[in-house]
Amino acid sequence: MTKQYQNFLSHLECGLTAKRYAAGKVHSLSDAGKPLLARYDLDGMKAAVDRDKLWARDGGFWKWRELLPVTRTENVCALGEVDTPIIQLSRLHKKAKVLVKDEGRLPTGSFKARGLALAVAMAKELGLSHLAMPTNGNAGSALAAYASRVGIQSTVVCPDDTPSINMEETQLQGAQVFKANGLINDCGAWVKAQAEQGKWFDLSTLKEPYRIEGKKTMGLELAAQMGWSLPDVIFYPTGGGTGLIGMCKAFEELLALGWLEQTDLPRMIAVQADGCAPIVRAYERGERFAEPWVDSHTFAAGIRVPAAVGDFLILDGVRSSDGFAIAVSDDAIEQARVIIAKEEGLLLCPEGAATYAAYLQARADGKVTADETAVLFNCATGLKYPMPSAGLALDLKNY
């Protein structure tokens, strides 16, 4: 018999105007063209759910069922999710506590698994049969894997410079993959046009309400792993910003539930590459909405997002937590990746390495101090990305 979980989803709410929308129906953006946020009966949850019993469950991010929107267990799509480990950079930093949360251990090798698992489970629950999205890489493979797992069709459109490994893993896991001659936003426009003709449902970042709920579990899990307390600062590599927005939402919900041992929340640091830094520019200009970045370039493809529909939610989260936004160069990212691999034995993805480059820069600028506990997010396994060539020639015939 499958175990029954109580569901506390009460409604959805526009992230900008707070206009309410009914749960249990298919939604994309709000009437104002902004992301919808899931809202729960947190008082009911507080009375019914025991924090420590919940945390003692198996199932990785699926253990947070009562804080998630899925109502029926048969719609849960599981591929062996785990709580991702936290690894201290103890060789590089003897005094400061610098921790890496390694999201590369999740199914499909990236934290996109969290968001897409929830988006796909809700699509299944709401009766959708074909999902499509544009992607620079990891989102596509996570969509493909979870959609195949529940028998839903998936289609992915990639800019033609997307690494071939991402296109190949995605196709192998059951999605139809298109390689298009345009950037991610051009691919997105095509997906949207086809969606409007009824060909499929558009699952683009933040254009449906449930990916944030999946990414929210990073914040829940981090709090539980740290003994229901939180670090002083969190460095997050920010593309569409789903994870940063999701973690801020997690912390608010944990506070409302009274599950945290402390009430001061971490400073949220949005990290971008200096070749594509719309959020950093808006932060520095004091703006709430970010102007699209022209001529985006960085080898850290996961954060090459020139325009984010949740820009104001990212910027609100950064400012209200007393954090900041910071851009780093591709050279600094590569150096950070090399030093962490060589000194700590930890192979980060470029976006994860960007958070370490940003940490070093923030320490040098005095924006973060040695007595602050910092968590850096490594969002994907380093194995999916190009590496420097290796191998010294050894002649075994003449030694």
Ligand SMILES: *Cc1c(COP(=O)(O)O)cnc(C)c1O
């Ligand atoms: C998607 C992605 C990001 C950005 O995540 P958001 O939450 O959308 O900002 C960063 N790094 C990698 C490797 C990614 O796949």
